[in-house]
Amino acid sequence: MSTSPTKSPEWRPLAAQRAALACGAYELLYGGAAGGGKSDYLLVAPLRWVHLPASRAILFRRSFPELERTLIARSHTLYRPLGASYHATRREWAFPGGGLVTFGYLESPTDALRYQGAEFSFVGFDELTHFDEASYRYLSSRLRSAHGVPVRLRATTNPGGPGHEWVRHRWGAWIGREPTALPGERRWYDPDGRAVIDGTPDALSRVFLPAALRDNPYLGTAYRAQLLALDPVTRAQLLDGDWDAAVGEGALFHRDWWRMLDTAPPVARSVRAWDFGAGGDATVGVLLGDAGHDVTPRWVVLDVVSHRGPPHEVHRLVQATAARDGRAVTVVVPQDPGQAGVDQAASYTRELAGYDVRTRRPTGDKVTRARPWSAQVGAGNAALVRAPWTAAFVAELHAFPEGGHDDQVDASADAFATLVDTPAYAFTRVPSTRR
Numbered sequence: 001m002s003t004s005p006t007k008s009p010e011w012r013p014l015a016a017q018r019a020a021l022a023c024g025a026y027e028l029l030y031g032g033a034a035g036g037g038k039s040d041y042l043l044v045a046p047l048r049w050v051h052l053p054a055s056r057a058i059l060f061r062r063s064f065p066e067l068e069r070t071l072i073a074r075s076h077t078l079y080r081p082l083g084a085s086y087h088a089t090r091r092e093w094a095f096p097g098g099g100l101v102t103f104g105y106l107e108s109p110t111d112a113l114r115y116q117g118a119e120f121s122f123v124g125f126d127e128l129t130h131f132d133e134a135s136y137r138y139l140s141s142r143l144r145s146a147h148g149v150p151v152r153l154r155a156t157t158n159p160g161g162p163g164h165e166w167v168r169h170r171w172g173a174w175i176g177r178e179p180t181a182l183p184g185e186r187r188w189y190d191p192d193g194r195a196v197i198d199g200t201p202d203a204l205s206r207v208f209l210p211a212a213l214r215d216n217p218y219l220g221t222a223y224r225a226q227l228l229a230l231d232p233v234t235r236a237q238l239l240d241g242d243w244d245a246a247v248g249e250g251a252l253f254h255r256d257w258w259r260m261l262d263t264a265p266p267v268a269r270s271v272r273a274w275d276f277g278a279g280g281d282a283t284v285g286v287l288l289g290d291a292g293h294d295v296t297p298r299w300v301v302l303d304v305v306s307h308r309g310p311p312h313e314v315h316r317l318v319q320a321t322a323a324r325d326g327r328a329v330t331v332v333v334p335q336d337p338g339q340a341g342v343d344q345a346a347s348y349t350r351e352l353a354g355y356d357v358r359t360r361r362p363t364g365d366k367v368t369r370a371r372p373w374s375a376q377v378g379a380g381n382a383a384l385v386r387a388p389w390t391a392a393f394v395a396e397l398h399a400f401p402e403g404g405h406d407d408q409v410d411a412s413a414d415a416f417a418t419l420v421d422t423p424a425y426a427f428t429r430v431p432s433t434r435r
């Protein structure tokens with residue numbers, strides 16, 4: 001595949017990108033707010049050496065779909081005008097001078113082993129907190145200088161994500177709880193990762209540079225508005241690049257955020273979602289109503305039942321509750337992984353013949369699953385009906401994820417997810433008050 005070299009694309013570095021591009025340290029993390037121009041920086045950074053035939057760069061995203069959607073898609077805009085040609089099966093750009101830029105993904109820790117024996121002059125990771133530390137270390141060991149091409153280890157990321165802690169620890173001098181280095185200040189580390197003074201043999205230099213959304217004039221206010229609609233913790237991480245925004249008590253479902261109602265308002269549709277207790281935990285069923293998109297607060301927790309007991313009692317409770325809620329209410333039962341989960345969900349579906357029963361397979365961790373629901377509660381768009389269960393519900397959600405229990409968090413988040421995932425016309429309208 002060949003392309004005609006045309007003039008360079010219109011790409012001028014933002015101030016922070018310029019600092020990152022100029023950084024001569026061995027290892028750099030360019031991190032912070034979403035939309036700070038991090039991925040664009042990573043694509044442009046290796047271009048400085050692509051005129052050298054020995055220049056070998058590789059850029060990673062955690063998964064292949066993300067890689068295609070982000071770095072690869074954008075690379076066509078940025079690289080093609082430079083006369084580079086793309087080899088799709090190798091996921092590799094060849095530049096006129098002989099330099100190569102390849103794309104890779106590391107979905108499982110063993111994927112790193114595919115690069116055994118490979119050598120690169122530039123290794124880059126986009127969204128570093130999505131990777132595990134072992135993969136990062138392994139790939140960085142593939143860095144070799146050849147024929148005067150300097151070696152560079154580069155990463156970009158937002159705070160948050162599964163690798164938040166190790167990334168924060170590695171750049172602890174800049175973004176830890178007690179930072180000792182200024183943004184852009186260079187520090188040296190020995191091969192075992194210990195901080196050493198400049199001039200120590202084998203020491204490698206490391207730098208952190210912050211990326212901020214406000215730096216990027218290429219993004220409109222709509223992008224900022226999207227970030228403002230996130231739950232409070234994710235918002236602080238993505239909008240402000242805040243590494244300290246902690247998911248802790250009151251962070252996701254603060255007790256002051258709920259609107260309290262004395263009686264149940266009319267709702268357009270409602271869902272009863274169950275979380276089955278295991279190992280002595282309570283089984284919980286949360287009834288959540290949707291008052292309609294033009295009503296605030298839109299989401300109303302109408303009822304919570306809970307029970308500790310053997311399986312046959314739980315089955316009886318689920319059936320009795322469905323009968324009490326009525327046929328207009330959708331019932332959601334979780335389907336745990338494995339055959340036992342499939343069998344359990346199937347047996348509930350059979351027992352609830354005549355009701356609209358849905359099964360949900362939990363995906364991602366509990367905090368991730370709770371975030372969309374937290375965003376609504378945090379925005380003052382959720383209410384609770386005053387009842388004997390209300391205080392315990394508020395307390396459990398306030399303590400999440402630090403508290404001992406999360407059954408009511410899971411059940412209400414599942415009810416919410418079902419309501420937002422299911423188009424309104426798929427539900428039967430329910431009468432103004434629940435029976």
Ligand SMILES: Nc1ncnc2c1ncn2[C@@H]1O[C@H](COP(=O)(O)OP(=O)(O)OP(=O)(O)O)[C@@H](O)[C@H]1O
Pocket residue numbers: 010011012013014017033034035036037038039040041158211216218219
């Ligand atoms: N120097 C630049 N010149 C032109 N456009 C730019 C420049 N830097 C970034 N952009 C554009 O701004 C938008 C955001 O940049 P980019 O995707 O690099 O940010 P990001 O920090 O990786 O964002 P996210 O956190 O969402 O991954 C993109 O559309 C990108 O193409």
Ligand SMILES: [Mg+2]
Pocket residue numbers: 038039040070126
């Ligand atoms: Mg990006």
